[in-house]
Amino acid sequence: MPSPATPDATPDTAADAAPEPFRCFGTGDALYSRYHDEEWGRPVRGDRELFERVSLEAFQSGLSWITVLRRRETFRTAFDGFDPRAVAAYGAEDVARLLADPGIVRNRLKVEATIANARALLALQAAGGSLSDLFWSAAPDPRPPAPESPADVPALTPESTALARTLKRAGFRFVGPTTVYAGMQACGVVDDHLRRCPARALAEREAGRA
Template sequence: MPPTAPAAPQPPDEHAGRASPFRCFGTGDPLYERYHDTEWGRPVRGDAAVYERLVLEGFQSGLSWITVLRKREAFRAAFAGFDPAAVAGYGEQDVERLLADAGIVRNRAKVEAAVAGARATLRLAETGPGLSELVWSHAPAPGRPAPRVPADVPASTPESVALAAALKRAGFRFVGPTTAYAAMQALGVVDDHLAACPARGGGR
């Protein structure tokens, strides 16, 4: 699902003399607006980039997305720019270091899941098909209608159920069907911008 419930279309702003921009979510927070306008729903490929989104979605579990988004640069510093090879080498001392880092979400299970995910990413690269290809192989068939209202956006799909199972088999954690679907949205594997949203179809 979108990081927050999509906003309703805005009426013309009579005071500004022009129509207010419509976004599915994020309007009013520059960081959130930028994320909506330039990242969410746009195709992302490459093992490291996909690994980053999966880790961040795992840390978001039980929290608001804006909380994780605001800590994103701290996460990148803490996890070596989300370089799977670097994070895969993290040991217990690194885990303890991260649990003392107030810049990120300090949750042992999620930190350990990020390390396990890095190791899984390397194994997938060695044995095939690679993390990025694995995730994109679960894209839904073309032609899915655009959601028109927030209620049209699912929390999970048969494809995300299958992806979650595949990721768990590979060694990932914190990747249930809902988290897997949120990652699919963030990676542009699905485009769940509402039909009226100007960002729909961006980068495709």
């Protein structure tokens, strides 16, 4: 689960504002709140869509998610909308371009991993596989009960550990069990919205589990 953002409001502003609804995280930052309410935990399918999520989760490694979220549109521009075929064709000039781009996280290992992952995805597809199918095959069955508090939310699971192992065998990088589990949470493969969070019911309904 992403960490809560630090509220931007001053005490006076916070006192004047209407109380916000309960959220698992993100209250106090409009962008983060919107991400929690409208995206996190909602089902995501499709190889390009999952490739983007895997890439951003890798860039988030060691940082807070809000750091990446605030740069997401710049990431999309820099990486050709995370089109796997376009990214797989990147060469040394593209790596240099990306490392010079202040709008993204400039980390050579993560940039090169994203390119390698695009190539791994194309190889997976050529062999008749699908990144989306791999992620959704990792959905736990039976699904665990809704967490009551953040302390009940794991950092990794047997399913994320197995999926990370499978992805690494397929040539993917920066896909450790914790990073993979964050992707599973973000894409609705698991629903870790807390039981009393209003967004949980919406996520369950979209996944057909309500």
